[in-house]
Amino acid sequence: MPTIRGLHARCATPGGGAWGALRGHLARLCGIAAVALPAQLLGAAVACSPPEGFHALSSPDAQIAYRWEPERLEVGRFFAVEVIVCRTAGAREPEGVTVDALMPAHGHGMNYRPTSERLGGDRFRAAGLMLHMPGRWRFTFDILHGGGRTRLSRDVDVQP
């Protein structure tokens, strides 16, 4: 059976944009318990404990938790991903989350365009993803806010 192995998180903020200063204390947000605080930008360096079954992904500017549906990714099978944005108390609510994937070694992406919806609060779900080749795929999670975006990415090896 094909398996999936997360590699390393690659983080960037292509959209840029300050999210404002963090103030106050962290609160439990959308099922993620926030446990660390100091940061200058909204969402920055926020450490969250992902709920059971979720994977954590963070950068200096943002942190998310995500889980694949179904849990095991297989070549040629459609799947979805649920994403929780870890947000500090008082921080602006993200406008959306988009997910995409490409194969860096091949220079192409997926043949399908995922659609995203907000499940409520800071939870989002992207559906319609399909990986049509085995190998290394780079997933990008874009958190949309105020016309900009903060991108987190993770490389995943999808086995045959």
Added chain:
Amino acid sequence: MRRMALTLAIGFATTAAGSWPLAAEPAISFSGEEKATILAHGPWPPSFVPDPSNRVSGMVDAVALGRRLFFDKRLSRDQDRACTTCHDPDRFFADGRDRSVGLARTDRNAIALANLRLARWFGWGGAADSLWMQSLRPILDVRELGATAEMIHTRLAADGDLAARYERLFGSNLASDPPELVLVNCGKALAAFQETIVTGRTPFDAFRDALAAGDAEGIARYPMAAQRGLKIFVGTGRCSVCHHGPNFTNGEFDDIGVPFFAEPGRVDTGRHGGLAELRGSPFNLLGPHNDDPLDAAALPTRHIEPLHRNWGEFRVPSLRNVARTGPYMHNGSLATLRDVIRHYSQVDIERLHGDDGGRVVRPLRLSQEEQADLISFLETLSSPLSTPR
């Protein structure tokens, strides 16, 4: 009793492995990744899963009606051609021509109709998103059977026995159903029949299962040349990147450098045109004829993204029975497997339209021996067809 069981076991192994002699040389060494890729090409055959978009999929009466329609010349404009004209059961449901000939010569090679129930897209350009939709395309295409929904409605309504079978199956009266619905229902019966056309177990499948089980004797029965070819297929050749999984296809599309001029000055745009046709058709899975109550079957259609690289991309075909279903490529331009291997060995990446810049498809520069080994492997993907119902 034990002797009988042993005899049966040997008989099965001989049949499944195609009576290959035991190999004298040591088996080829496969890396862990190569072995995983080989195992992903099975098991075979897959279990039957009805098509949720077709409410008569898997039904015995639908298969029988579909089989009858498959041979029925009333589905053609002049009542002189049938599906079998280009999909001959004696030729593995292909026609052996480079390009098929219906009412006119078409631009494309007839795809052998086997294992289609595993497909996501249909036709060389993926212009259909269900097998029943695909079954309507040649009926309506003016170069193929050239019929209309009205013609078929009138002709079939006059056939009392067929109309009775239709009514039993679909629960409505053929004569009073709208012509478009009758056409769609014919497509669904045709699809139910075609779903039963499945390739059987092959020498490769016996090897793959032996590899999975660690069965040294079973592994040794697989010819050495085929093992060497298989190692190229899953390794340096990168063939299994696209020809992936039990059906040896990822079900998608690619540009492999085959010229896409249908004739001087006219291009077959492949997936690009296929997507345009799909989106404009009232028969796609986003339309009213999709029977799937959960609407899951339409997921690929809903999320498909037209891409620049679709221009000149064609279906990645299954390789099961590939040695028996030439000529090859969307336009039948390569007559033999040797021609196909030579193409991949020498492919001109300057001709590729894809975004990958030749990073998947690039010249393999195979020696004559390697080409022969690859062909030996492909020949072990052959088996008789089985139609279980």
